[in-house]
Amino acid sequence: MRVKVKKVCKALFLMGFTVVISGCNHKEASKANEMIFPKGITVAENRFVDDLGRQVILSGINVVSKNKKENYLFRGGPEFYRDLKKWGFNSIRFIMIWDGLEPEPGVYNEAYLQEIDKRIQWAGDNGLFVILDMHQDLFSVKYADGAPEWATLDEGKSHITGDVWSDAYMMSPAVQTAFDNFWANKEVPNGVGLQDHYANLWQHIAKRYADNPTVIGYDVMNEPFPGSAALEATPILLKAYGELLYSISGQQRTEEELMLIWGDVNQRTEALKHIASQENFAKVIDALFPLTQTFESEFLQPFYQKVSNAIREVDSRSILFLEHSYFGNMGVRSSIERTKLPNGEYDPLVAYAPHGYDLVTDTEKASEASSERVNFIYNRIKEKGNALGMPVWMGEWGAFYDHGEGIVSVAQHAMDQIETHNYGNAYWSYDPGMEHQSYFKQVIIRPYPAYINGELVGYGNNFEKNILQVRWREDKNNKAPTIIYIPKLSSLDQENIDGSFNHKINRISKSDACWLIIPAIGQNEDRELTVSFNRS
Incomplete structure (x- = not known):
């Protein structure tokens, strides 16, 4: 799958609300982040x-x-x-x-x-x-x-x-x-x-x-x-x-x-x-x-x-x-x-x-x-x-x-x-x-899946080949996105993000790092993501 991400303000209709990608109004972006990033963690x-x-x-x-x-x-x-x-x-x-x-x-x-x-x-x-x-x-x-x-x-x-x-x-x-x-x-x-x-x-x-x-x-x-x-x-x-x-x-x-x-x-x-x-x-x-x-x-x-x-x-x-x-x-x-x-x-x-x-x-x-x-x-x-x-x-x-x-x-x-x-x-x-x-x-x-919709089956970095692979079993009842950390957006090979889904980029302020946002699909389904990157 080929994905192009332009450096302009974009919005994604996700989970019944709007997620604003970096470059948009700061207050709007902060509000969007509050809706996809957690406020608490338990067991x-x-x-x-x-x-x-x-x-x-x-x-x-x-x-x-x-x-x-x-x-x-x-x-x-x-x-x-x-x-x-x-x-x-x-x-x-x-x-x-x-x-x-x-x-x-x-x-x-x-x-x-x-x-x-x-x-x-x-x-x-x-x-x-x-x-x-x-x-x-x-x-x-x-x-x-x-x-x-x-x-x-x-x-x-x-x-x-x-x-x-x-x-x-x-x-x-x-x-x-x-x-x-x-x-x-x-x-x-x-x-x-x-x-x-x-x-x-x-x-x-x-x-x-x-x-x-x-x-x-x-x-x-x-x-x-x-x-x-x-x-x-x-x-x-x-x-x-x-x-x-x-x-x-x-x-x-x-x-x-x-x-x-x-x-x-x-x-x-x-x-x-x-x-x-x-x-x-x-x-x-x-x-x-x-x-x-x-x-x-x-x-x-x-x-x-x-x-x-x-x-x-x-x-x-x-x-x-x-x-x-x-x-x-x-x-x-x-x-x-x-x-x-x-x-x-x-x-x-x-x-x-x-x-x-x-x-x-x-x-x-x-x-x-x-x-x-x-x-x-x-x-x-x-x-x-x-x-x-x-x-x-x-x-x-x-x-x-x-x-x-x-x-x-x-x-x-x-x-x-x-x-x-x-x-x-x-x-x-x-x-x-x-x-x-x-x-x-x-x-x-290193890149890693921070928040996963459903159950994480497995993930790992191949440090030699500069590839991250993530597999998870999505929960149809959960509308929250899966969020993956990427250390360098400039090194992310967006032409070769493999997976049958769309994605959005949420940049971390004053850095080249970003969060890769994977929307929920509303189905119980095994999903797999492969991300290529360059650490140089």
Whole structure:
């Protein structure tokens, strides 16, 4: 099908109303946009859906400042959120820090919350939905970010770090003890338990945003860590790895020898080659399942229920995003379950919010990530999402930073997996200037179906051939259009948009990006779209 789109004001009679394409009167265009773009997002069984009944692919990025001197607020103003819009994001994971929110027990920082309000408004003004994340790394601001010092009950234990920042999870008695006391809900001097403070804080936040449609939900805790119970993980993994080595080479290593290998960054990278295949990786990583199952079932699940109870007292609308434990990032199976409502029924507004990182993330060897390990991790996520009957939103993936051209293929492979499984996602994370990085320009900013009339069957970018293909099963009862993001209108090959339908172009202000608007046909029908484009 050949389609010509002229640069003049056009109108399309669609869904019983007029959609005005860019170039028309600004007020008319804004009104038209309000009629085809969503005002809210919720969950329907295992899909995210908007207020017009369409399936939604959440394509987002983490917006974060862990710097107390910046008041834990990313420096970007309204113009930054306009940039996120033109880059095609329709959502953000907005990081909040407990230390900034509750600097003293039971005392909430209204000034910080008002600054968060501003950023939520800027996001909403640009069609960006917000998931609020209560973030922590190594539990506390004493060691990285997260809990305030008054909530860090480390009993004076020592804090030990390693070559990679996350090594401290396994090495620091202070971090482990602080987590232990949190999971035990140990009381602070005011007589209130740590988890109770945390749940009360979430209730305070949920009450504030319960009626704000821009805020679609709450990511309850970033990467929950088991505490000192995780000390069992090292000997478990070493034993499993040693058995794998023996099966491969017939060479038997002592625990001390294996410790030396994994304690050195360079030797560790070499050792990872033995678990580059899915089969070998599973033999090692699955040894951790009993440990994570105990933690998630006996500690994490009751904690999620406690926070859910607090939130549902004041907010019955928003989505609860539940993460697996810290070890789930590596593909260890998760045992988390859907939380329940006060009446005992399972809460329908819950999403699975895993993170997925290869073992070389945060090292100089990030460009050498194993495609098979990544496939293994993403497949495990899919299995759990299916078992839970929840939509999957990968709250973190990537962390490619400034690794240069070598990371592009790694990014492409990860994005291919995200698209293959129809995951929502939020890339970790935005850093000033990253829009000039090759992986950002070539992979993170990519065409995708944002809002789909009916059920998305599948979609994917062929980065080599510069083609996007989308297949969906349209709903005859839904009159809303399917909307697809295109990064560069100037690169869109409009002569070769294949599909038995018309389309219109809705340009994004002050950019070369646009939305491809596909009118509804009013029939239950399988539809397929192929778009060719040129990234040069």
